[in-house]
Amino acid sequence: MRVLIAGAGSLGTVYGGFLARAGHDVQLLCRPAHAAAVTGRGGVEVRSIDETFVAPLRATADPTALDAVDVVVLACKAPDTSDLLGGIAHLAGSVSTAVSIQNGVTGGAALAGWCDPSAVVGGVSMVGGTLVEPGVVAHTLAGPTFVGPLGGTRAGAAAQLADELGAAGLEAVLTDRITSVEWSKLVHASPSMALTALTRLDFHHVFVQPNLAEAFLDLVVEGVAIADAAGVAVDDWPHLLPVRTLARLPRAEGLAAVAAHGRRLVDAGMTSIRISMLQSIERGRRTEVDAIHGQLAREAARLGVAAPATRFAHQVLSGLDRVLVHQGGEEEAPCSS
Secondary structure (H helix, E strand, C coil): CEEEEECCCHHHHHHHHHHHHCCCEEEEECCHHHHHHHHHHCEEEEECCCCEEEEECEEECCHHHCCCCCEEEECCCHHHHHHHHHHCHHHHHHCCEEEECCCCCCHHHHHHCCCCHHHEEEEEEEEEEEEEECCEEEEEEEEEEEEEECCCCCCCHHHHHHHHHHHCCCCEEECCCHHHHHHHHHHHHHHHHHHHHHHCCCCCHHHHCHHHHHHHHHHHHHHHHHHHHCCCCCCCCCCCCCHHHHHHCCHHHHHHHHHHHHHHHHHCCCCCCCCHHHHHHHCCCCCCHHHHHHHHHHHHHHHCCCCHHHHHHHHHHHHHHHHHHHHHCCCCCCCCC
């Protein structure tokens, strides 16, 4: 396959590295420093969980320098989607498969407005990656990539993509309930991102600190109520917190389950996790607040669902987002991540 990772930061570069090692022709559209480092060595170094390898691929920060591709993996942060897709409009006609691995639930719709909707496959990534330095990425979590057909996806496209990801060494799970996975991750992300971003704390604190655990559960309950009103059945998917169960438990049991998850993180030594939204704030970059909390808040308003905690999180994080970006004079390129 001829593959473009559009907006290749840490996560997108992990996918690009594995696909390139499997023999696919991979191009990264990424930031200039990352592109220069990859070009200089003729590939990207992937420090995976059990091995380190260098995968031969190409990288550029210039959308006009890209060759035609068969597959597009949309990996940029949600705020950059419109600009990025506009910059690669000349590639849309050749694309046979397009998938988003972004946070949020709007990536598929954005792709369907960019290329032939029958090419768009739903996707949710549970893979972890960290950009160690330009040209070097760490594969930190070997979770699955869920893929599945959306309303207009051509027959067999999702299964083919799952097969190619699996053959490249990336676990793939084919499901006909991809919308449920997308929304379940959205509900999971809402408290995880909001509470760590606002407190500047490592992830485990939002479970083990009682006041934060209360807020975490409030946001989960509201998120599930919004999904239910939207006609989406969230579920307890692997590699995500069991959001449906948490929302259905009696309050005391739900809080006990949240606290128990925090203790498991501590016992496993997972006490230095910095959620992506917090990392963006620390770098003075735009966050995905609109794609996460904004999406939920808008749906709650549209459907008449009371969601005061979600609305508050959206308001505060949006204000923080704008102040930090203004202070930092952000110059994010469309291929940012």
